[in-house]
Amino acid sequence: MFGDMMGMMNKIKETQKKVEETKERLNTVLLDEQSSDGLLKVTITANREIKSINIADELLEDKEQLEDYLILTLNKAVKKATEVNEAELAAVAKEGMPDIPGMNDMLK
Template identity: 45%
Template sequence: MFGNIMEMMGKLQAVQGNFEELKNRLESESFTETSSDGTISITMSELATIKDIKIASGLLADKEQLEDTLVVTLNKALEKVKKNAMEEAKKTAKDSLPAIPGLNF
């Protein structure tokens, strides 16, 4: 009985370590999302930390357009982050946890 508990605890610690590695990897990886008109590009980590924003010089005169373009471009980038993070978490869980009936990844 205690052997099974100790084995399970060891597996849980391994899973925790795998998720910590995933977190560190996603924070170190980045991508750039560019607005559809090419005037703004945003670089962020795969965990949604904004690393850089570049704005075309012509946009500085039009505050409302700049604000709108930033919102749209940031939301596109965040959608990518969410999708990728969920896929990576599912993969990590599937690779780390034993097969549990009824638990599908």
């Protein structure tokens, strides 16, 4: 039993390391989002760090319209990045879970 416990602890440590590596890798995963008409474009990492914003000149003429575009497009970009982030981290965590009898039944 003690050997099984040590094996599980090692597997958990390995998984923690893989999760940290995945978080680092997600800093390099770039996602693009744009407004429906393409006047505003945003690039964001899967860790939800905004890398660039490209604004069409015509949006600079109307402050309220630009603010609306920014809110909508940034929210879409953050949502997309969050989905990628969570899916990647969940896959790594699930892959590294120790085989504990009955655990799979509890996770369903």
